[in-house]
Amino acid sequence: MTFSEKRYDSMPYNRIGQSGLKLSAISLGMWHNFGAADDFENQRKLLHTSFDLGITHFDLADNYGGGMAEVNVGKIVKTDFAGYRDELIISTKAGHPMWDGPYGDGGSRKHMLSGLDQSLKRLQLDYVDIYYSHRPDSETPLEETVNALATAVRQGKALYVGISNYNPSDTRRVVELLREAGTPCLIHQMCYNMFDRNAEESGLFETLENTGLGAITFSPLAQGLLSGRYLDGIPVDSRAATDGSCLDAERITEELIAKTQALGAVAQGRGQSLAQMALCWNLRQKSVASVLIGASRPQQIAENVAALEKLGFSAEELQCIEDILSQP
Ligand SMILES: NC(=O)c1ccc[n+]([C@@H]2O[C@H](COP(=O)([O-])OP(=O)(O)OC[C@H]3O[C@@H](n4cnc5c(N)ncnc54)[C@H](OP(=O)(O)O)[C@@H]3O)[C@@H](O)[C@H]2O)c1
Numbered sequence: 001m002t003f004s005e006k007r008y009d010s011m012p013y014n015r016i017g018q019s020g021l022k023l024s025a026i027s028l029g030m031w032h033n034f035g036a037a038d039d040f041e042n043q044r045k046l047l048h049t050s051f052d053l054g055i056t057h058f059d060l061a062d063n064y065g066g067g068m069a070e071v072n073v074g075k076i077v078k079t080d081f082a083g084y085r086d087e088l089i090i091s092t093k094a095g096h097p098m099w100d101g102p103y104g105d106g107g108s109r110k111h112m113l114s115g116l117d118q119s120l121k122r123l124q125l126d127y128v129d130i131y132y133s134h135r136p137d138s139e140t141p142l143e144e145t146v147n148a149l150a151t152a153v154r155q156g157k158a159l160y161v162g163i164s165n166y167n168p169s170d171t172r173r174v175v176e177l178l179r180e181a182g183t184p185c186l187i188h189q190m191c192y193n194m195f196d197r198n199a200e201e202s203g204l205f206e207t208l209e210n211t212g213l214g215a216i217t218f219s220p221l222a223q224g225l226l227s228g229r230y231l232d233g234i235p236v237d238s239r240a241a242t243d244g245s246c247l248d249a250e251r252i253t254e255e256l257i258a259k260t261q262a263l264g265a266v267a268q269g270r271g272q273s274l275a276q277m278a279l280c281w282n283l284r285q286k287s288v289a290s291v292l293i294g295a296s297r298p299q300q301i302a303e304n305v306a307a308l309e310k311l312g313f314s315a316e317e318l319q320c321i322e323d324i325l326s327q328p
Helices: 040-054 066-079 111-124 142-156 167-181 204-211 254-268 276-283 298-309 315-325
Strands: 013-015 023-024 027-028 058-060 089-092 128-133 158-164 185-191 214-218 290-291
Touching: 013 290, 013 315, 023 027, 023 290, 027 040, 027 298, 040 298, 066 089, 066 111, 089 111, 111 128, 111 142, 128 142, 128 185, 142 167, 142 204, 158 167, 167 185, 167 204, 185 204, 204 214, 254 276, 254 315, 276 290, 276 298, 290 298
Parallel strands: 027 058, 027 290, 058 089, 089 128, 128 158, 158 185, 185 214, 214 290
Antiparallel strands: 013 023
């Protein structure tokens, strides 16, 4: 298998916080489209297209596709990416329900370290680059989860660690605890897009800037709502049609369509699609090193990477976006 020779030319690589590691400005996640029922050849094309366009970071979790996303990506990396492991950042996470009994869920040391062993087996890898606590677990002391992450690094099974979906005060505590454990926290993974601004409003971005932590934002397109995907109804192959538990079709109201049309007009004025503008809008945040997209087809990845040709915003464009978003 060969890859295009120019794959690193058109992609910015941003430093994560104060660490030594850089991520491609766009990363690809495997929450959807990498399960047992999804076309394996399409999965292969998604990974190839990404890598050819300079995306070096693939984001997984133990529970994506009930474990099958790790199995499928593991197979493709082993065959097609043999010899390229050192050019890839592969992440996984634990913390959501995975197996039966009292140890199959949460942030305990037992769950986090057994979960990582299971992920490595599915991925057919010796180590992951970033291992995350997928969510805070109010029943487990933060110290225990954090020490399990530090152990994963000491065992050589993860190079870096991160957290996902933690609030600002827990984030500050994790940063302190991991510093004491000698394994700095690398990154925070959180939801952020024009329709979900909790990371701004809760003070999370400010916390990250103050603690030197980098951010990677997931669902930057609000699972496809911030694209042209739903302008003419709900396509049968879209996430809203195929996975209503994640993207409830009832969210696609006339008001939402009107907003996306108005945002689309701003994007058009910039010479971009709405999806492209939504990604650039995410990357304007100082701590955001990478936006973590999903894709059901290679063309979406190509369109999204092309967004990076016009990153900046004028003050007028930003105001226009705010005005549209503040409408009821
Ligand atoms: N840490 C966490 O708790 C957490 C939670 C959620 C997600 N994540 C991570 O974030 C990743 C991305 O999340 P996401 O899939 O919700 O991200 P997203 O980029 O907001 O949504 C992806 C979906 O948008 C549509 N899309 C993408 N590009 C498009 C384009 N150019 N034009 C039209 N439609 C386009 C596709 O929908 P269709 O499938 O309908 O074509 C695609 O599946 C996940 O895979 C996962 O790695 C993490």
